[in-house]
Amino acid sequence: MAIAIFILFAVTIVIWIISVYNRLVKLKNLRTEGWSTIDVFLKKRYDLVPNLVETVKGYASHEKETFESVIRARSRAMGAKDMASRAESEDALGNTLGRLMVVSESYPELKANENFMYLQKELSRLEDELARARRYYNGTVRENNIAIETFPSNIVANMFRFAKGDFFEVGMGEGAVPQMTFNN
Numbered sequence: 446m447a448i449a450i451f452i453l454f455a456v457t458i459v460i461w462i463i464s465v466y467n468r469l470v471k472l473k474n475l476r477t478e479g480w481s482t483i484d485v486f487l488k489k490r491y492d493l494v495p496n497l498v499e500t501v502k503g504y505a506s507h508e509k510e511t512f513e514s515v516i517r518a519r520s521r522a523m524g525a526k527d528m529a530s531r532a533e534s535e536d537a538l539g540n541t542l543g544r545l546m547v548v549s550e551s552y553p554e555l556k557a558n559e560n561f562m563y564l565q566k567e568l569s570r571l572e573d574e575l576a577r578a579r580r581y582y583n584g585t586v587r588e589n590n591i592a593i594e595t596f597p598s599n600i601v602a603n604m605f606r607f608a609k610g611d612f613f614e615v616g617m618g619e620g621a622v623p624q625m626t627f628n629n
Contacts, residue, residue, distance in 0.1 A: 465601040472589040476610050479582030483613060486575040487522070487535070493571065494519045494542070497564045501545060504555040508548050515541045528611035536615045542568070579613050586610035 498512050518538040525531035546565075549555050556562075590609045593602040601607075 462601055462604075465598045466605060469589075469592055469598070469602055469605070469607050472585065472592055473607065475585040476582070476589050479578070479585045480613075482578040483575065483582050486571055486578055490538075490568070490571050490575065491519055491523050493564060493568055494538075497542075497561075497568060498545065500558065500561045500564055501549050501552075501555060504552045504558075505548055511541070511544055511548050515545050517541075528613060532613060532615050539615065579615070583612050583614075586612050 494515060498515055501508075502512055515538075518534065518541040522531070522534040522538045525534045549561070586609075589607075592598050593607050593609050
């Protein structure tokens, strides 16, 4: 009888460990999926930036410093390896894009250019999609981190070395890009 109770207890523990392990794997995969979505939008953004710069450059060629700072910020963002440097470089890119839009305000013929208007709308749309992807990713990180830190699932997480995720937070400068307006 004692052996049967022990076996039942051991089987229950094993089933519980498997269940918690599978939940942690699911959360880790959701976090990875969320990051890959952000990565796709960031790559689209990186591809859009040079076209936007070239369009504005044709109208405001004397704003060389602004163009160079946008391209430098884009390069740093593309080369960022960890979450902290990625967030910092994305913030810098958002700020420089905001400065580029301020420069564009001085050129009425640029604001009427169809290519520029398309690029500006596309950038704004991408920024909105990126914000939604960031919220999703951060939600998956939150759920993952809660599961890793709370008892009793933290026991299984530590046994199998599940790591907490980092939130993708960009500073206040990111708001400059979606708020672009072009009034005559």
